[in-house]
Amino acid sequence: MLANKKKVCVIFGGKSSEHDISLKSATSVINNLDKEKYEILTIGITADGKWYLYEGDVSKLESGEWENCNNKRAVISPDSADKAILVFDESGVTKIYPDIVFPVLHGINGEDGTIQGLLELSGIKYVGMGVLGSAVGMDKAFAKIIFKDAGIPQADWVLVRTENDFEGYIDEIEKKLGYPCFVKPCNTGSSVGVGKAHNRSELLSALTEAAKFDRKILVEEYIDGHEVECAVLGNFSPNAAEVGEILPTVEFYDFDAKYNDNSTVLQIPAKIPQETKEKIRELSLKAFKAIDGAGLSRVDFFVRYDNGEVVLNEINTIPGFTNISMYPKLWNAAGLGYSELLDELISLGEKRVK
Numbered sequence: 001m002l003a004n005k006k007k008v009c010v011i012f013g014g015k016s017s018e019h020d021i022s023l024k025s026a027t028s029v030i031n032n033l034d035k036e037k038y039e040i041l042t043i044g045i046t047a048d049g050k051w052y053l054y055e056g057d058v059s060k061l062e063s064g065e066w067e068n069c070n071n072k073r074a075v076i077s078p079d080s081a082d083k084a085i086l087v088f089d090e091s092g093v094t095k096i097y098p099d100i101v102f103p104v105l106h107g108i109n110g111e112d113g114t115i116q117g118l119l120e121l122s123g124i125k126y127v128g129m130g131v132l133g134s135a136v137g138m139d140k141a142f143a144k145i146i147f148k149d150a151g152i153p154q155a156d157w158v159l160v161r162t163e164n165d166f167e168g169y170i171d172e173i174e175k176k177l178g179y180p181c182f183v184k185p186c187n188t189g190s191s192v193g194v195g196k197a198h199n200r201s202e203l204l205s206a207l208t209e210a211a212k213f214d215r216k217i218l219v220e221e222y223i224d225g226h227e228v229e230c231a232v233l234g235n236f237s238p239n240a241a242e243v244g245e246i247l248p249t250v251e252f253y254d255f256d257a258k259y260n261d262n263s264t265v266l267q268i269p270a271k272i273p274q275e276t277k278e279k280i281r282e283l284s285l286k287a288f289k290a291i292d293g294a295g296l297s298r299v300d301f302f303v304r305y306d307n308g309e310v311v312l313n314e315i316n317t318i319p320g321f322t323n324i325s326m327y328p329k330l331w332n333a334a335g336l337g338y339s340e341l342l343d344e345l346i347s348l349g350e351k352r353v354k
Helices: 019-032 114-122 131-138 140-149 167-176 200-210 255-259 274-290 326-333 338-351
Strands: 006-013 038-045 051-054 072-076 085-089 092-096 100-104 157-161 181-185 195-197 216-221 225-234 239-247 265-267 295-304 310-316
Touching: 006 019, 019 038, 019 100, 019 338, 072 114, 100 114, 100 338, 114 131, 131 140, 140 216, 140 274, 140 310, 157 167, 167 200, 167 216, 181 200, 195 200, 200 216, 225 274, 225 326, 225 338, 239 274, 239 326, 274 295, 274 310, 295 326, 295 338, 326 338
Parallel strands: 006 038, 006 100
Antiparallel strands: 038 051, 051 072, 072 085, 085 092, 157 216, 181 195, 181 216, 225 239, 225 295, 239 265, 295 310
């Protein structure tokens, strides 16, 4: 056993539509962190934004039962002279000094640069991308602009703003994209609020649903092809892992297919030509660097059935870390086990500079 374990603070939950996925991911991360190397602290954020130091059993995370334990309120101090977590109880304020924070937060208020900004102010090192990469990677519309400038092939799109009448966008969408098309809130992940429209009526319905989650909506052309993903790991000299393919048993890889449907098949490696895999790995690194990437990302693509063209779908800066998630599975296929992957991410976080 190491004499001085590193204090790793895992933050989970969050005020996000992906709150429950964070609980699943955090459970897997905590269970796979090497207890011989790390002293693990956990901060849970409720769906309404309350922060707590959670010192209970990790088995209570997924169900949400952790919230009913006798938790103490806790926050990260923005004072870089402290570099501390402030814990509040009846006797006053106690300070805890983590060596590094591991945000396992999906979606807004966690994956979008907000908590990264707080950690920059605090002076506490953390796992994953910085403020800029997180913010750009989270906002699908801005990411499109960056990737276009980088010369990365993408699905065509129309940006819809909810302050305008949806009817005003319909003609443009039908002329530019046609049917079917995909409708996505710009700032969610895990397929939350995503819909597939086959006609005008379904398009209006999908736009209405997406508007519940964001004021900006991305409507994209339908790509008939393999749905594949690549995992990226590193800072200045990142590496790309094996390429995996998703074979859902539903019409598209929605929220339930990602997290609840055990019938979805993850094919690793993907059954596509080797030269196509190499192209995907190359474009994954290009996309990662284009948004000033650091730490980790999962980069999603389509490979057209008709001509084999590789088309970028999106980048995920805090990908799912559940026991069925593609990111850790891809690195495992590349020879890096889950615990070793977490070790490397912590090391990269310690080395990351602005």
